[in-house]
Amino acid sequence: MSDDAQAGSQGLTHLDAQGHAHMVDVSEKAITRREAVAEAFITIAPDVLALIASGETPKGDVLATARIAGIMGAKRTSDLIPLCHPLPLSSVKVTLDIQKSGIAISARARTTGQTGIEMEALTAVSVAALTLYDMCKALDRGMVIGDIRLAHKSGGRSGVYDRPADA
Amino acid sequence: MSDDAQAGSQGLTHLDAQGHAHMVDVSEKAITRREAVAEAFITIAPDVLALIASGETPKGDVLATARIAGIMGAKRTSDLIPLCHPLPLSSVKVTLDIQKSGIAISARARTTGQTGIEMEALTAVSVAALTLYDMCKALDRGMVIGDIRLAHKSGGRSGVYDRPADA
Amino acid sequence: MSDDAQAGSQGLTHLDAQGHAHMVDVSEKAITRREAVAEAFITIAPDVLALIASGETPKGDVLATARIAGIMGAKRTSDLIPLCHPLPLSSVKVTLDIQKSGIAISARARTTGQTGIEMEALTAVSVAALTLYDMCKALDRGMVIGDIRLAHKSGGRSGVYDRPADA
Amino acid sequence: MSDDAQAGSQGLTHLDAQGHAHMVDVSEKAITRREAVAEAFITIAPDVLALIASGETPKGDVLATARIAGIMGAKRTSDLIPLCHPLPLSSVKVTLDIQKSGIAISARARTTGQTGIEMEALTAVSVAALTLYDMCKALDRGMVIGDIRLAHKSGGRSGVYDRPADA
Amino acid sequence: MSDDAQAGSQGLTHLDAQGHAHMVDVSEKAITRREAVAEAFITIAPDVLALIASGETPKGDVLATARIAGIMGAKRTSDLIPLCHPLPLSSVKVTLDIQKSGIAISARARTTGQTGIEMEALTAVSVAALTLYDMCKALDRGMVIGDIRLAHKSGGRSGVYDRPADA
Amino acid sequence: MSDDAQAGSQGLTHLDAQGHAHMVDVSEKAITRREAVAEAFITIAPDVLALIASGETPKGDVLATARIAGIMGAKRTSDLIPLCHPLPLSSVKVTLDIQKSGIAISARARTTGQTGIEMEALTAVSVAALTLYDMCKALDRGMVIGDIRLAHKSGGRSGVYDRPADA
Numbered sequence A, B, C, D, E, F: 001m002s003d004d005a006q007a008g009s010q011g012l013t014h015l016d017a018q019g020h021a022h023m024v025d026v027s028e029k030a031i032t033r034r035e036a037v038a039e040a041f042i043t044i045a046p047d048v049l050a051l052i053a054s055g056e057t058p059k060g061d062v063l064a065t066a067r068i069a070g071i072m073g074a075k076r077t078s079d080l081i082p083l084c085h086p087l088p089l090s091s092v093k094v095t096l097d098i099q100k101s102g103i104a105i106s107a108r109a110r111t112t113g114q115t116g117i118e119m120e121a122l123t124a125v126s127v128a129a130l131t132l133y134d135m136c137k138a139l140d141r142g143m144v145i146g147d148i149r150l151a152h153k154s155g156g157r158s159g160v161y162d163r164p165a166d167a
Helices: A046-053 A056-075 A118-136 B046-053 B056-075 B118-136 C046-053 C056-075 C118-136 D046-053 D056-075 D118-136 E046-053 E056-075 E118-136 F046-053 F056-075 F118-136
Strands: A032-043 A089-098 A102-113 A144-154 B032-043 B089-099 B102-113 B144-154 C032-043 C089-098 C102-113 C144-154 D032-043 D089-098 D102-113 D144-154 E032-043 E089-098 E102-113 E144-154 F032-043 F089-098 F102-113 F144-154
Touching (some): A032 A118, A046 A089, A056 A089, A056 A118, A056 F056, A089 A118, A102 A118, A118 A144, A118 B118, A118 B144, B032 B118, B046 B089, B046 B102, B056 B089, B056 B102, B056 B118, B056 C056, B102 B118, B118 B144, C032 C118, C046 C089, C046 C102, C056 C089, C056 C102, C056 C118, C089 C118, C102 C118, C118 C144, C118 D118, C118 D144, D032 D118, D046 D089, D046 D102, D056 D102, D056 D118, D056 E056, D089 D118, D102 D118, D118 D144, E032 E118, E046 E089, E046 E102, E056 E118, E102 E118, E118 E144, E144 F118, F032 F118, F056 F089, F056 F102, F056 F118, F089 F118, F102 F118, F118 F144
Antiparallel strands (some): A032 A102, A032 A144, A089 A102, A144 B144, B032 B102, B032 B144, B089 B102, C032 C102, C032 C144, C089 C102, C144 D144, D032 D144, D089 D102, E144 F144, F032 F102, F089 F102
């Protein structure tokens, strides 16, 4: 059952009975430990990817910059997403994995609070991907950011969610 | 030739000779009128999509919320992307198009300045997509945001760029 | 008795004994569920008001933009008001009512915390009003925003406050 | 004629032909020196007003805090008002005048740019008023903020505007 | 023993096993009342210092502006310091003391949370010092900000820390 | 002659005739290319310094995090310093140099605008230093940040300033 189970019958929880956007009331929800993992992928031309992967220091700074931007982006989530509740993040970790056709990005966020932390994890991977785009855009304008999605979620009434393997 | 043409030989422009991240110097660049168009797509389950599309007011607020979040996100670009220059945006427009399997998002940003405005357009579509995700996530956890890419760019030394049709 | 009852004898609670501004210490206060409702009114010329009220889509976006700005403004309260404590908002709802001479704005904010949430509700109506002003200012420069006030407050030591009907 | 004169016939300039909110394009506008003066008034109970007015240091800090909050608020205008363009403020001055029934607030903002600066001046007085409210709210919950309006505007195609004396 | 005692053997806690920056997980830590006091000193030329110290109102506004900037800076700490957790500040107090060769700055911050509040106190004194610099820089370019350090800390596993007198 | 030469006789430029803080009017100033270099030093215990200096990846991320925080901090300067004008930064570069007793930090900022850019350079070194403190504080609580000062400045009416060698 969904964490926002009332949505099942009523439809979109972020709209009230008149269809107006509001920040849903979470004051009755239990305070539980929550975790979310999100993913993204950015395709990058092989020669640019090679530039990032080779050489010790440049690699450090390109990837470090993206990791830090993702972490800082997670902290700005409720500033960016209009109906998102502010949450006290207890940890964020952004992982970057250079693959054949681009870089796989993953973010794991944790909190102890009354509402889920998916948006923080999704914002972290999005901002990390945009930062990689920014750093490589002078060399490759054909980059595409995609596969931004929730991989895992736990905590709250809805229990554990794991993305189906074939999704 | 690239707007940051010196990158062609040196590699990643956002790293200095030691491989350290820095905000590149644009003070010698000409002030020109610049435009960028970016795109994204979010897949949404058909029944949730139907909920957004049907009914007058809810549709207004869901899509309006995403449009506004995208516009406001564009204004926060240089706060989010570490090495991005602050730019005086002269216009931002976010367009949402409900399609069979999801919503196509497009953003056009304009400025008159010394550096390109791609990141603002890309940030606008990313934040609009994340906002749609947030508003629908109680109904569909399988949504995927993808195809975030630059469609068009003009202004600056590099001239006009249009994404190849088959890319 | 006031939530900051010690102010009764000492005067302004946000000043210390030397008259210097400081953020008052709330660490001894109980964590309680708190709610505040604030109101505002913006006078708008009848023909402009008619433009907002008539037509389905424009109405949606003008009012939706103001509602969302109010909600996002509430989340920025402690960034704007120097001595205001950061608070974990558990819900915000902004309501707009088109009346004969303008638009009545109301905001209800809730939290579970150690200090009151009036400023968040007051900031929400103020930012919503400023946003309406911004969207209509090309048509009417004589708009006036007024009647920004607290309508209701509950939670904390001071108990329930309801604005007297004739105030 | 309005600075956004095309609005005269088309209606609300912040909505496009489909009624969707967008940030209007100012890239064709001339860069001119622009100024705006906005006003507000906050009614405060006489005994609280006396506390603010009497005593040297407290007065300094209450009024100084409100002045600084107003100036800083002006700098955040485009973060708060969704369709407002970011502007390079060249000066902001907030003036507070203790009167019989409250405090009159005035803000003058200047810029050299492509769009008007009314919203910065209006945001300055609004944030200054909210800050006074915050500092006095433990002593007086009946305060009302009102008369937030544009007093003067110059620069841009629309020329000089001065609020009619009887408005 | 340190609050982050595991660091003793492992080294830098903000880096994971691969040496990548992350926001450390505090979700297992106890929620305790925490306090930190930080200090700074800014040297200012005697004649400029005399200008600040003499005259009632100017003194009020220069020092008030720095105090308020310090308080507001403390609230922005987790926005500025990449790996810093957001914390619900329960109080901040900034104290300025005009001395013979400059101004001594002190900040005391308190919270009830899962992680320490040193960075908020250190950010408060740093921003207050930078604000004093900004206000005096037209008269004295030789100012130096120094002695930014932790004076006291309590709460959390590591217990009380007081800076050695001779440090 | 000072860039704010009128300050010579009048005293503190950020206060008006009544001693009230305001953002000084720069609209009459010429738009010139401006540069500022600021410095800071953070003392760190030798064993912690060795941890940062040794090992390839950790070093990359600790120093990269501080560099990026400094750059991003420079972009937030006018948000943090109450009377500071917003400026379109055209470049920022933060340099870290591991020395015997700590890390020397330097930042060079450039803009083309109507007012100086010292505060951006000083904010960059301050935030970079605070970030180093944050990352090392579990290992060394005795760190001291100092010697935050302007090393060089050019552009504007006041011409070139270079800090005297013995200052």
